[in-house]
Amino acid sequence: MSIAAYIMATFTTPEHIGVTPLSMLWLLPLVASISVVYKTTKLPKIKFVNFLKESVVLFGSIVIFMAITALVLVAFAWLITE
Amino acid sequence: MAKRSKEGHIAFMLVVGLMGWLVPGAGHLMLNEKKHAIIIFVTIALTFAMGLYIGSIGIINPIGAKPWYVAQLMNSPAVAAIGQMTRTGDYPVFGRPNEIGQIYTSIAGLLNLLCIVNAVYWAHLRQTGAEGE
Numbered sequence: 001m002s003i004a005a006y007i008m009a010t011f012t013t014p015e016h017i018g019v020t021p022l023s024m025l026w027l028l029p030l031v032a033s034i035s036v037v038y039k040t041t042k043l044p045k046i047k048f049v050n051f052l053k054e055s056v057v058l059f060g061s062i063v064i065f066m067a068i069t070a071l072v073l074v075a076f077a078w079l080i081t082e
Numbered sequence: 083m084a085k086r087s088k089e090g091h092i093a094f095m096l097v098v099g100l101m102g103w104l105v106p107g108a109g110h111l112m113l114n115e116k117k118h119a120i121i122i123f124v125t126i127a128l129t130f131a132m133g134l135y136i137g138s139i140g141i142i143n144p145i146g147a148k149p150w151y152v153a154q155l156m157n158s159p160a161v162a163a164i165g166q167m168t169r170t171g172d173y174p175v176f177g178r179p180n181e182i183g184q185i186y187t188s189i190a191g192l193l194n195l196l197c198i199v200n201a202v203y204w205a206h207l208r209q210t211g212a213e214g215e
Contacts, residue, residue, distance in 0.1 A: 014138045014179035026136075026182050030189055033129040037122060037193045041200040046117040 028063070035059040091209045098205045102198040104158060109201030113208065122197050129190040130157050137183020139164050140173030150184045156191030156198075 017023050035058040043051060102109025107123035133141065144151045144165040154161050167173075175183070 011134050012138050012140075012173055014140065014175045014183070015136050017136065017178040017182060019178055023178055023182070029132065030129065030186060033125050034189065034193065036125045037197065040118050040121045040125075041196060046121070 027066075031062050032059055035062065091206075094209070095202050095205045099198050099202045102194070102201045103156070106157065106194045106197065109198055110204075113201060113204055115204075122194075126157065126190050126194050126197070129193070130187050133183045133186025133188075133190065136186065137175050137179045138173055139168055140175035141180055141183035141187060142168050144169055145171075147184065150188050153188035153191045154184075156195045157187070158194075161191075 017026070032055075035055045039051060039055045039058060040046070043054065098109045098112050101112055105123070106126040107119035107121075109119075110122060111119035141147075142151065142154055142161060142164045151165060155165075
């Protein structure tokens with residue numbers, strides 16, 4: 001199989017991803033993308049260290065906030081169902 | 083930067099927005115913001131490609147998933163070409179790969195929309211001589 005055919009095949013057949021708790025980890029690369037692009041639009045001058053720091057802080061903030069939200073929802077569901 | 087006429091100013095902002103839509107980051111490149119342009123292009127292209135890798139090109143579905151398709155179109159008009167290929171339904175995709183792929187490609191499109199708006203805003207600020215971002 002040629003390289004071109006291999007690449008085409010990669011993008012024409014979906015990956016196998018089960019409905020498991022681990023599949024939630026797919027959100028992490030997306031959050032990283034959001035953090036990087038958002039900070040790019042916010043910083044008028046990009047200095048590597050400062051840009052990296054700001055992006056990491058935003059990435060951490062989003063992940064922590066989502067984790068807290070998930071915990072609150074789990075606690076809420078537990079209170080209702082118990 | 084020399085001041086343009088009002089019509090020239092609006093035309094310049096339109097061109098910046100259009101370039102940003104044609105190729106992610108090209109709007110910033112027109113404003114001579116090379117670092118911004120490279121980061122935007124690489125990040126949005128990678129996010130979009132990752133979505134296609136996870137769910138296949140079948141996730142671009144102009145018939146059965148119109149709201150997602152509109153967001154995906156914000157990446158570039160080239161997405162419409164993929165939409166023409168998948169319109170026939172030859173690339174079916176279901177379940178988690180479909181969800182994750184659609185989310186990745188749509189978020190990439192919405193991020194590009196943010197960058198387009200940002201580039202147009204910066205173009206406007208520079209023309210009016212305003213300070214700041």
